[in-house]
Amino acid sequence: MNDFNEETLEVAVIGLGSMGMGVARSLLRSGITTRGFDLNPEALDEFAKAGGDVASDLADTVRTCRVVILMLVNAEQCDSVLFGEGGMAEAIPQGSVVLLGSTTSASYAKALDRKLQAHGLKMIDAPVSGGAVKASVGELSIMASGEPAAFDICGPVFEAIAAKIYPVGDEVGAGETVKMINQLLAGVHIASAAEAMALGMKAGLDPDMVFEIISNSAGSSWMFQNRVPHILQGDYSPKSMVDIFVKDLGIVLDAGKEMKFPLPIAASAHQQFLSASAAGYGKEDDAAVIKVYPGIELPKKQ
Amino acid sequence: MNDFNEETLEVAVIGLGSMGMGVARSLLRSGITTRGFDLNPEALDEFAKAGGDVASDLADTVRTCRVVILMLVNAEQCDSVLFGEGGMAEAIPQGSVVLLGSTTSASYAKALDRKLQAHGLKMIDAPVSGGAVKASVGELSIMASGEPAAFDICGPVFEAIAAKIYPVGDEVGAGETVKMINQLLAGVHIASAAEAMALGMKAGLDPDMVFEIISNSAGSSWMFQNRVPHILQGDYSPKSMVDIFVKDLGIVLDAGKEMKFPLPIAASAHQQFLSASAAGYGKEDDAAVIKVYPGIELPKKQ
Known part of the structure; x- marks a missing residue:
């Protein structure tokens, strides 16, 4: 057969x-x-x-x-x-x-x-x-x-x-290795987009204004432009879930361990996704990693 | 007068x-x-x-x-x-x-x-x-x-x-606050671009190939596209120095302390720029932060 x-x-x-x-x-x-x-x-x-x-x-x-x-x-x-x-x-x-x-x-x-x-x-x-x-x-x-x-x-x-x-x-194996490099950056960029937007809100800036300016400045990234709108719209319906980056940055860090290679920034971003998952946001959109930053009021769903 | x-x-x-x-x-x-x-x-x-x-x-x-x-x-x-x-x-x-x-x-x-x-x-x-x-x-x-x-x-x-x-x-003050948000991201993106390229080299990938693929993928950032060519060309003549990000991420973290706000990813990137400065690369281009990743051979100046 x-x-x-x-x-x-x-x-x-x-x-x-x-x-x-x-x-x-x-x-x-x-x-x-x-x-x-x-x-x-x-x-x-x-x-x-x-x-x-x-x-x-x-x-x-x-x-x-x-x-x-x-x-x-x-x-x-x-x-x-x-x-x-x-x-x-x-x-x-x-x-x-x-x-x-x-x-x-x-x-x-x-x-x-x-x-x-x-x-x-x-x-x-x-x-x-x-x-x-x-x-x-x-x-x-x-x-x-x-x-x-x-x-x-x-x-x-x-x-x-x-x-x-x-x-x-x-x-x-080479395909997965390149993808891993991409995911290291993608994960760090999502988590740092969340960190930056959270800091801006804490400082009292209008998040829509911050988004517009940063999108046109040297601080921009593909992920910043793609994910921050979810935050601005208060929409955490999963396009891609927090738990995907718990997994993918986990793969990156496991590879680092295997090769005995330090990845402190990826490790730090991974901790933020783990925090988000532990707080119950694992199945939400990965932009929900911003919810682990305390003491700020996020835009509500319109 | x-x-x-x-x-x-x-x-x-x-x-x-x-x-x-x-x-x-x-x-x-x-x-x-x-x-x-x-x-x-x-x-x-x-x-x-x-x-x-x-x-x-x-x-x-x-x-x-x-x-x-x-x-x-x-x-x-x-x-x-x-x-x-x-x-x-x-x-x-x-x-x-x-x-x-x-x-x-x-x-x-x-x-x-x-x-x-x-x-x-x-x-x-x-x-x-x-x-x-x-x-x-x-x-x-x-x-x-x-x-x-x-x-x-x-x-x-x-x-x-x-x-x-x-x-x-x-x-x-608002202008400096927005700039600080930009610098948080810019600094994290430079340091994570270095971390990702370093991991790719450690894994044996061709760095030029990695640059081309990531530039066209979701892992890209303004800084990735701007700074990684310095690494590929082995050219660390300062367009903007490592010590600028020692300072600017320092401003970000000081503001976080003032507002009592956690910034773990920015803190992790700051440590990498501090390491680079401590190792003697403070006056080199900020892409020289890749030099703190040990055990890889960086492209030589052509």
């Missing part, structure tokens, strides 16, 4: 959260036969309505797929869908490619590559950047590493889901 | 470093009679060659000036030129405006305003952003606060030196 159709590319997306759903929709829009799996029945409904194929279990989802994209929250989930009870590693056709779209550590990516090789599978670590909106319009940035033969197989997939592919090396 | 010409606006620039010289040149280009003062004779020469008027001492520099711009490194220097031995506070014509272009604390700006009022002088705190290049072409961003009558007097000056004026309030 482990067989794929040589004529038509079939792709599976495992994990239909906001990022996975966007990727799946982009594939469908490109005319690629796309199968999907998620534990959430509502996500499966949405996917089916968009024209996706829903199978009864993980193995049936991937049985004819040349490319299997993992869009899961973390390494544990990836291990579980591949090698756990009812896992799909055995069902994926020999020679197919597992595309690791999740942000994990580079060392996990390398270990996963070895396990997949033992199953006759190729792997590309391809963490994505851009958020749910870019995912839904097929304009993600992807930092990908792996062997050239695997890249060849994934060509049409990348074309469907990404505006920009950065091929960062032939060796699995 | 304390008198100004009602017909023609005369302006003094005190401090002809890279920022002050740029401001002075922009004033001269606009046809404004500009006097200058600096302790460095080479700076005075350059200023005179550009068409500026050089007087024999501070008092003679300002005696006919309607606007006196302070472009000095810190509050101590401002106090010294105004109220120290041979200081100029007495010599500035009544009703003239002192424009505080330096980055100081808001509480210093407020105290200075009170002292200048006692001398019959107005004040605007007008810290600038944009760096030496923008200063020299008259395109600074200025965050200015003070009474409207003072703004009216300074109109032609702002027009000559700035691309954008942000009037942040009628009360002296």
